[in-house]
Amino acid sequence: MTTHAAFIAAAYAITALVVAGLILRAYLDHRVQQQALAELEARGAGRRSRRG
Amino acid sequence: MIRDLANPSRFMAYSGRLLPWLAGAAALALGVGLYMTWFTVPADYQQGETVRIMYLHVPAAWLSLFFYATMAASALGTLVWRHPLADVSQKAAAPIGAAFTFICLVTGSLWGKPMWGTYWQWDARLTSMLVMLLIYLGIMALWRAIEEPSRAARAVSILTLVGAVNVPIVKFSVDWWNTLHQPASVFRLGGPTIHSSMLIPLLVMALGFTLLGVTLHLSGMRTEILRRRVRTLTILEAERLDAQAA
Numbered sequence: 001m002t003t004h005a006a007f008i009a010a011a012y013a014i015t016a017l018v019v020a021g022l023i024l025r026a027y028l029d030h031r032v033q034q035q036a037l038a039e040l041e042a043r044g045a046g047r048r049s050r051r052g
Numbered sequence: 053m054i055r056d057l058a059n060p061s062r063f064m065a066y067s068g069r070l071l072p073w074l075a076g077a078a079a080l081a082l083g084v085g086l087y088m089t090w091f092t093v094p095a096d097y098q099q100g101e102t103v104r105i106m107y108l109h110v111p112a113a114w115l116s117l118f119f120y121a122t123m124a125a126s127a128l129g130t131l132v133w134r135h136p137l138a139d140v141s142q143k144a145a146a147p148i149g150a151a152f153t154f155i156c157l158v159t160g161s162l163w164g165k166p167m168w169g170t171y172w173q174w175d176a177r178l179t180s181m182l183v184m185l186l187i188y189l190g191i192m193a194l195w196r197a198i199e200e201p202s203r204a205a206r207a208v209s210i211l212t213l214v215g216a217v218n219v220p221i222v223k224f225s226v227d228w229w230n231t232l233h234q235p236a237s238v239f240r241l242g243g244p245t246i247h248s249s250m251l252i253p254l255l256v257m258a259l260g261f262t263l264l265g266v267t268l269h270l271s272g273m274r275t276e277i278l279r280r281r282v283r284t285l286t287i288l289e290a291e292r293l294d295a296q297a298a
Contacts, residue, residue, distance in 0.1 A: 004100065004101060004102045004166045005101070007102060007105070007162045007163070007165060007166050008101060008102060008104050008105055008162075010162050011105045011108055011109070011158070011159040011162045011163065012108065014155070014158050014159070014162075015108045015112070015155050015158075015159060018151050018154060018155050019151075019155075019264070021151075022147070022148065022151050022268055023268070025147075026268055026271045026272060026275065029272075029275050030271065030274065030275040030278070033275055033278035033279050033282055034278060036282045037278055037281055037282050037285070040282060040285040040286065040289065041285070043289065045285040045286065045288055045289035045292075
């Protein structure tokens with residue numbers, strides 16, 4: 001490999017980390033919102049209060 | 053089509069079907085692109101092996117501008133046409149654009165050290181790109197600062213459109229000023245100046261990055277729609293409990 005291998009490896013490693021972070025964040029955030037929505041629906045949060 | 057997708061439930065149904073195909077296409081394009089980058093691309097006659105950083109740096113730079121343009125178009129959608137998904141698109145695009153801008157700056161810096169002898173230079177291209185990252189971060193902070201989504205969307209739209217002035221500055225900085233950064237070598241009037249053995253892998257990587265970005269954007273929009281449903285249901289539940297207590 002070249003004398004600049006460390007620069008090339010660092011560029012690929014940092015890009016991989018940032019992309020992995022983006023994917024993980026997207027997955028976890030979606031799961032959290034899905035769970036919160038399921039819990040609210042199970043509690044009947046969408047029902048309106050009775051009038052009168 | 054755009055009016056059809058204005059209904060969030062319809063958008064969730066369409067995007068849910070599209071997402072696995074987009075993710076698969078992104079993985080395939082990135083796999084092929086990385087294979088070409090590591091195993092078939094020749095070393096540059098001047099830059100040697102460090103030219104392999106270009107296959108990350110250039111697509112990241114393009115996507116940084118692409119997502120800012122997406123946010124600016126969505127900002128117009130929010131302010132002018134009041135499209136119900138425009139601000140959802142704006143909010144989902146910001147962290148993805150910021151991440152690609154960060155990748156562009158870091159990989160550029162790691163490429164600059166062996167080629168220019170420095171990690172950083174306050175020249176027009178590098179500085180305008182740093183300004184773009186700061187604008188992205190400011191937009192993300194503003195989204196968090198205002199709780200009510202439609203009020204936040206209006207404020208963010210104005211900031212996004214003001215910040216859009218920086219997009220042509222980034223693109224044309226290498227033509228307008230005397231910079232250390234090289235001028236455009238792919239999207240230029242006289243055609244690309246890169247040999248096809250390097251251009252094709254670069255375009256494959258750009259396609260992979262774009263598909264990945266669009267996948268993440270759609271996924272982020274779906275999550276934002278869920279977040280707003282959660283917010284609405286939480287408010288409704290609180291109102292119902294208040295009414296019962298009264």
